[in-house]
Structures are given as structure tokens and as C-alpha cells.
Amino acid sequence: MRLAFVCFCLCLAAIPAAAQSAAAQRALDLFHRTRPTDDDLGMYRMDWEPTLAKALERSKAEQRPVCLVIIHAKYGDLYSGHC
Amino acid sequence: MRGSALARPAVAGALAGFILTAWHGHRDDSDLPPQVREVWAEKFAPRRARGGGQSNVDVAILDASGKVVRWFDSLEHTAGRMELRGDRVEQYWMRMLSEARTALELPAATATGTTVRLPVLQQGAGVRVFAWLEDPGMPAYAAPTVEIVPTKDEDWRVFTAPENATKIDAAAAMPWLQHVYPAGVMERTDQRTKYPFTIARVEGELGLEPAGTKDGETFALLTGKVTLFDTGGDGFCFRGDLTAVLTWRNGGAVPASLRGVFEGTYPRTGPQGRRELPMRAAFESLAAVQAK
Numbered sequence: 001m002r003l004a005f006v007c008f009c010l011c012l013a014a015i016p017a018a019a020q021s022a023a024a025q026r027a028l029d030l031f032h033r034t035r036p037t038d039d040d041l042g043m044y045r046m047d048w049e050p051t052l053a054k055a056l057e058r059s060k061a062e063q064r065p066v067c068l069v070i071i072h073a074k075y076g077d078l079y080s081g082h083c
Numbered sequence: 084m085r086g087s088a089l090a091r092p093a094v095a096g097a098l099a100g101f102i103l104t105a106w107h108g109h110r111d112d113s114d115l116p117p118q119v120r121e122v123w124a125e126k127f128a129p130r131r132a133r134g135g136g137q138s139n140v141d142v143a144i145l146d147a148s149g150k151v152v153r154w155f156d157s158l159e160h161t162a163g164r165m166e167l168r169g170d171r172v173e174q175y176w177m178r179m180l181s182e183a184r185t186a187l188e189l190p191a192a193t194a195t196g197t198t199v200r201l202p203v204l205q206q207g208a209g210v211r212v213f214a215w216l217e218d219p220g221m222p223a224y225a226a227p228t229v230e231i232v233p234t235k236d237e238d239w240r241v242f243t244a245p246e247n248a249t250k251i252d253a254a255a256a257m258p259w260l261q262h263v264y265p266a267g268v269m270e271r272t273d274q275r276t277k278y279p280f281t282i283a284r285v286e287g288e289l290g291l292e293p294a295g296t297k298d299g300e301t302f303a304l305l306t307g308k309v310t311l312f313d314t315g316g317d318g319f320c321f322r323g324d325l326t327a328v329l330t331w332r333n334g335g336a337v338p339a340s341l342r343g344v345f346e347g348t349y350p351r352t353g354p355q356g357r358r359e360l361p362m363r364a365a366f367e368s369l370a371a372v373q374a375k
Contacts, residue, residue, distance in 0.1 A: 005280035021295035025303045027328045035365040036213050036227045038199045042090035044229070045102045045199055052116055053087040055104035056149050065187050066145040067098055069084070069105040069118050069157070075140060076107035079202070081085050081228030081266045082279070 050079050084140060084157055086226030087169055088176045097180040097192040101330070118143055122154045136160060144183040152186045155179045165321045202231045209233040209369050210258070210341060215347055216265035217361040230262040231369070236337050244292050244331040253287035253309045256325070260285045263311060263345050263364040270351070271313060280313040291323065301331045305343065321362060323347015341368040 038045075049055035052068060059066045069078055088094050106119060110127065122143050140157040159166040159175040166172065184192060201211065210232045214223040241255040253260070261282040264271075271280045289307035296302065305327040312320045327343025345364035350357060 020304065021297065022375050023304055024294035024328050027306075027326050027344075028342055030326055030344050031328070031365060031367075034344045034346075034363060035367070036215070040090075040225075040227055041199050041201065041229070042092060042095060043085050043226070044201050045092065045095040045197060046089070047101065047200075049102050049104045052104050052106045052118075055102045056145075058102055059145065059147050059149065062102075062192075063147045065101050065147060065152070065183075065189070066149070067101045067103045068118060068143040068145055069103070070141045070143060071105060071107035071124060072085055072109065072123075072138065073107050073140075074109060075279065076105070078085065078105035078107075080230050081226060082262075082264075083232070 048079055084221075086223045087167075087172050088157065089225060091169075091173045091176070093173060093192075094176050094180070097177055097184070099192060100189065100210070107290070118145060118149065118151050121151050125154075126156075136165075138165060142179070144180075144187070146187060153179075153183055202229055204233060204344050204369050207233050207235075210370050212259055212262040212364060213366075214263045214265065214345075214362075214364040216268070217363065218351065220353075224265050226266075228266050232259050232262060234258055239337045242291070242305075242329060242338050243336060244329075244334075245293055245303055248290060248292035251289045251291050251305070253285050253289050253307060253325070256289070256309070257282075257285050259341075259366055260309065260311065260325075260345070263362070264313065265349060265362065268349075268351070271315060271319065273315075273318050280315040280319075283314040284312050286310045287325075290327075294328065299332060300339070301334075303329045303331075305329055309345070309347075316363055319350075321347055321349045323362060327366065338368070341366055 049058060055066050055068070058064070071078065106116060108119070110123060122141055126137065126141060136159045137156050137160065141154055142157055143154040144152045146152050161173070166175065175298065181191065184190070212230045212232060213227040215227040215265070218224045238258045241251055264282055272278065273280060286311035288306055289305055291303050291305050294302040294304045305325065307323050307325055308322060310320050310322045312318070323345050324347065325343060325345050327341055329338040330340045332339040343366040345362070347362045348359040349362035350359055
């Protein structure tokens with residue numbers, strides 16, 4: 001009886017910690033549901049080089065062609081998307 | 084383009100073997116690369132008249148010596164209009180890239196793009212921020228921006244593992260929250276410089292509360308409402324809820340990881356009046372690819 005009572009008290013003490021972890025788990029679940037999937041990030045399936053100069057350098061060294069996207073605009077960062 | 088042609092697996096497959104890059108600027112820039120000069124000399128030639136005009140984005144295919152092999156407008160123009168439908172854009176790009184591969188004497192593309200390789204940090208630690216706007220009238224905004232934010236230990240000074248629930252000024256999250264804004268929203272662009280307004284400041288109060296321990300890791304929940312003001316100087320702002328989990332390992336002062344979400348709305352005013360559109364972001368901490 002005494003042992004059962006002690007075990008019961010230990011279980012009660014454990015409950016608050018489990019509830020806090022559940023809140024963190026819900027937040028992590030929300031992150032995993034919200035984070036873009038590979039289907040949303042399709043343009044990163046390709047071999048990107050952020051600058052033309054570096055792309056030309058690699059192109060020559062690796063003997064590979066370049067696909068250059070030319071944007072007629074004052075500002076634009078196609079790689080990050082803030083353009 | 085990030086959400087249309089470049090997002091299509093077939094296009095990624097057609098670009099297998101290519102190095103992709105981008106350049107932006109104006110015709111009167113003093114440092115035009117020769118490849119851009121060559122394309123624009125033809126694009127803007129007075130005699131060049133194409134039905135439906137032309138877009139402001141072109142694609143140049145260069146061989147391994149940097150020579151322009153061929154180029155095309157990123158959007159097809161037919162019967163006086165630009166073709167914007169996703170499947171038609173893909174067909175057009177596949178046709179153009181097939182011609183480019185032939186010109187380069189490359190075999191026909193057979194694969195579709197495979198692994199996604201996101202921007203990473205080359206050294207140090209930081210946060211990767213995804214942000215996107217859900218505007219039904221502009222599907223392009225739904226393609227997430229991806230920013231890599233290097234951080235220093237001092238950026239996390241305020242974020243210590245709490246013993247009890249505590250409050251933190253949302254401004255402490257500015258290093259990574261400042262990248263939460265949509266791409267290419269024309270009405271939030273400085274009309275003089277043509278640069279988009281960025282995030283000037285973040286306001287709000289965040290709660291940081293203990294959220295248990297597991298396998299030597301200490302968890303805390305970071306939540307609260309934040310308001311983001313841009314650099315437009317007219318008081319424009321948008322709001323949302325931040326929900327994030329921070330962890331610390333072995334009693335470290337600096338968080339070992341961050342995983343979080345911003346769920347808010349972004350106001351836009353147009354012919355339909357003022358609309359509050361869903362604005363979303365996700366945050367994930369990063370360690371360097373290679374330790375230095």
C-alpha cells in the first residue's frame with residue numbers, strides 16, 4: 001500500500017514535465033507541417049552558383065555549360081528569391 | 084520564374100550538367116558582362132519586333148568558354164500576349180533547352196531533377212529562413228525565399244535556457260526575423276532607388292518557457308505576437324505569431340537548435356481593395372558545412 005502510494009506520487013511529479021514536452025512537440029509538429037517541402041523548393045534541384053564570375057570560373061574548370069538568367073532590373077537576387 | 088519554370092522537375096532535368104547563375108542590372112551599367120551586352124544588343128535592337136513584346140528576363144546558354152550559344156526570353160510571347168500558364172511555360176522552356184542541348188552537342192535530357200540542395204553556411208552557425216506570401220492573384224509569391232543568416236554567439240545572448248517562464252523583447256530575434264518579407268511586392272519598393280523595402284525593426288514581447296528535457300537536451304518554447312515594420316518610413320507593418328522551439332545541450336549558454344514558424348498576414352491594396360494575405364515563414368538553425 002505504501003509502495004503504491006509512493007509510486008502514485010512519483011507519477012504525479014512526472015506529469016507536468018510530460019505536459020511541457022507535449023507543447024514543444026506540438027510546436028515542432030507545426031514546424032514540420034509548415035516548412036517548405038522539396039516540391040516547393042524545386043529550383044534548388046539544380047547546380048547554382050550565386051555569381052556569374054564564379055559560374056564562368058567553374059564552367060571553364062569543369063568544362064560544363066552555363067545557364068545564365070539575365071534580369072533587367074536594378075535589384076534582384078534570384079538565388080535567395082528576394083527580387 | 085522561381086515558382087514556375089525553374090521549379091519544374093522536367094526543366095531541372097533538362098538543365099542537368101549545366102551550372103545555373105543569374106545577373107541583374109540596367110543597360111546603362113558600366114560593368115555589363117560581355118555576355119549580357121551581346122544578348123541585350125540583340126534584344127533591344129530597334130528592328131527587332133516580336134508580337135506581344137518581351138519580358139525583362141532572358142536566359143542565355145553559354146558554352147564552357149563563356150560564349151553565348153543561344154538565348155531566349157524567359158516567357159513565350161504569342162498573339163500579343165505573354166504565356167504565363169505553368170504547363171505552357173514548361174513546354175516552352177523544354178523546347179528552348181532542347182535546342183540549346185543540341186547546339187552544345189549534349190545528349191537529350193532524360194532525367195528529372197533529383198536532390199534539392201539548399202543554400203548552406205560555409206563556416207560558423209546561423210539560421211535558414213524560408214518566407215512566402217499566399218496571394219491567389221500572384222502564385223509567384225508562393226515560391227519561398229531562402230535566406231541564410233550567419234549568427235554570432237552574441238546574437239543568442241538573450242536566449243538562455245530558462246528555469247522559469249520569462250519575457251524577451253522580440254527585437255532580440257531581429258537577425259533572423261528581418262528576412263520575413265515577401266519577394267517582389269512592387270508597392271513596397273523605393274521608387275527612387277528601385278530597391279525593395281526591407282525590415283527595419285521588429286516589435287513585440289515573446290514568452291520563453293521551459294519545455295522539458297530529453298536525452299541531455301533542454302527544451303524551451305518561444306512564442307508571441309510580433310509586428311514587423313519595413314524601411315518605407317510610412318508606418319507600414321504586418322503582424323503574426325511566432326512559435327519556436329529552442330534547445331540547449333549540456334548546459335550550453337547558446338542554443339544548440341532553433342525550429343520555428345511565423346504565421347501572419349500581409350496587407351496589400353489593389354483593385355479589389357485592401358486584403359490581408361497569409362504571410363508565412365519557417366526558421367531552422369544551421370551549423371557550418373565544414374568546420375574551420
